[in-house]
Amino acid sequence: MGVDTSAQVGHGKRWAARAALVAAALAVLLPLGYGGVDGVLLLLAALLGVAVTAAALWWALTRRGPLRWVAAVLAAVAPGAVITLFAVTRLLWAVPVSLALWAVAVWSGRYALRSDRTRAPRPKERRAPPPRRPFLLMNPHSGGGKVAKFGLREKAERLGAQVVLLDPDQHQDVTALARAAVADGADLLGVAGGDGTQALVAAVAAEHGLPFLVVCAGTRNHFAMDLGLDRDDPATCLDALTDGVELRVDLGFAGGHPFVNNASFGAYAAVVQSPAYRDDKIGTILDLLPDLLTRQRGPRLTARAGDTTLDAPQAVLVSNNPYRTDDPAGLGRRERLDSGLLGVLGITVDSAAEAAVLVLDPAPDGLAVLTTREVVIDADRAEIEAGIDGEALVLPAPVHCRVEPGALRVRVPRERPGVPEAQPPLDWRRLRTLAATMGRTAVVRHPGRGRDT
Template sequence: MSRRWTARLALVTGLAALAVLVLFGGFTSLLLMAVGWAGLVLTAAGVWWMLTRTGWIRVLAGLLVAVAPLAVLLLYAAAGLLWVVLVSLALWALAVAAGSAALTEDAEGMPERSTARAERPFVIMNPRSGGGKVEKFGLAERARALGAEVVLLDPDRRQDVAELARQAVEDGADLLGVAGGDGTQALVAAVAAEHDIPFMVICAGTRNHFAMDLGLDRQDPSRCLEALTDGVELRVDLGYILEGEPADGTTGGPGVTGVTGVTGVAGRVFVNSASFGVYAEVVQSPAYRDDKAGTILEMLPALLTQSGGSRLSVRADALTMDGPQAVLVSNNPYQNGDPAGLGRRERLDSGELGMLGVQVSNAAEAAALLLHGRQGRGLTAVTAREVLVDADAPAIPCGVDGEALVLSTPVRCRIAPGVLRVRVPRHRPGVPRAAAAMDWRRVRQLALTMGRAATGRADA
């Protein structure tokens, strides 16, 4: 279906959603829809009070979260209009989905180039990653059969994977690969960028965000090994972190002399994101490992109301934020069409960081954030070449690609464009395009203007 007809489908189903309410429910159904929105707001407020209060207030908030949506459904059923509301909501969901799809631009993929086969590939594998995917998919045996030297990490002792990678390069390795989590991949990717040799991702971790955005097959990690025999190369960016004030009083920077002349990257590298604030504070707690849910519920009230933890201040290029509860800095921005902002990145070569800051001070703002998503007042989403995170403390917790660290303030996040050569299979599932953020005005213009242009009556 063309974008024009998809936009028209969005308009028709959106009008149908309203028509169903009016024709079958009349004025009563519109009142019940208002009740539904009120129930959603109360539920969001209840969640906020559960997270920011303790004792009997938390108990009452939990009851509100459970009772509010149930009460709305009972009111619909009592009025005999439950089916009307459900049908209308289904039509509205279809309208939004169609409208978003119509607005999605045909994004070009990252440029790729053919490349010669690696002569001495070196691959580090973590047998514990992803619940044992290395053994489950026979990754070590398959990689060796394709000519790679494989080192299996010892689960019983801590090993410096970056040093293993550096030694492999000194011994003549012309490709570095990792079968493990994003944190391990970032450490080895930094060595590959430093020596300007290809890097291969084998998605044997749990979440595999970096692999997802490279278009790799996360269901079958063994297919990533096809990059050794029939691979192409992508040039992607790396994020990196500098902590504390540089000794020379400058702002520091990557040791990068150009896309193909990498001399090293200063600071800690991240392939996905660095998080600060609430989440980073919680995972630092010694109790978190043994009781995640209990630790979160115990610590969140103080962290969200900023009576505990560090008070952050953030500068992303020209933007400043004072007192956000959570900050996420990503290597390239997440897609605007993702309500949570944590799904996919369209590209890994834009040369920009993404920054999401959450700043909510009361139940009303929490409800608005839930209702409006990325357009909510409590969420700030921007792109920048540098993000500076400071605090009222000499050091702050930080989560870097899932690894819990404590960094000296101020913390600078920057991006090094195109410094990493990633070897991927020529044939891979790819990255599905996410729908764009909904804009009804643009949908209407698309549905009408394109129709006139197709018949030669487009406006001059």
């Protein structure tokens, strides 16, 4: 007797759904069962501790002087007080046990809900002949000197590329350098540097229909991460020159300025404008945020995307394809770079209570998450401060942000780590249904019975 593979998979997912529900219930009920009334009170104290910590952080960011330091101390003391309460009631052991059970619940639940339909489609790879005259710009100071550390210039030149090293002490127009290279016959443009430089050169490549090469020699390398490149060894990116494939990805624009990652408006964009930011990031943030978050400084923003309007958010992030927001492990990542959509995140918080709700509520009113093809950022003044892939700019209002689907041909190594598979969001209602009903339609097939007898 043989069991159909689909039935076996369905049977496994049913038990995974049951395991997720049981583990989640135990994660909550275990400390309550052993602690009784104390356990209930401790659970409430833990929630209160989270709320107090979030509120204190809000006060610390929006106040100056002694009040800021009092709030900072409160934000540090609140979690410690909750842990102390668990220790005094001899339920401290329940914290790691509950966390472990919750991890089991999350893993089992995602396995149960995983299907081919929930997996993000991978970009289609296209074979293309190696470039004959590749041109690469390299920033020797980017990423703490990765160009020299990994021998990027030497390897690129051995593979036939023309390499120009940027001088960080002089202003150089990388767009003009890229266009000059195209006029001189370059059939591939590439960058070993930060995302801001990559965006400028990528726009020139897209304009001329040329392939673009990303060498992850920057500090964060977000674009390289979402392309699935090896950020630990930037030299492997150069393998694309001889053994590469092409991906078609989208390119974002904010007021005509290209971005491969995102354009930010509001508090962060205003902070990075400060001349003191590069030399003292923390001090500049703490100095400027109180006025920015309480709207005593900076423009009053409005974001319009289709029929949705965000009124007076403190910060708006427009990304070239949406970032994941339903999975803490996937924060800062994009499942796709070819959806043809912008992601829009808007944050509006006006009090300590709203800051607490932002942390405790799974769908807080203060966080707006949208997808759209175009969004318009307007303000109550003629100019808007913006951060375009980390570069500080001041743009005339309103700023029209759009996405150009499939505008960029990116050449990547055929062998690369790849982007981690996206995990489906947990849906407890679906899990309950799956645990109760899955398997009822499982079919047991006997060898030799392929038709009615």
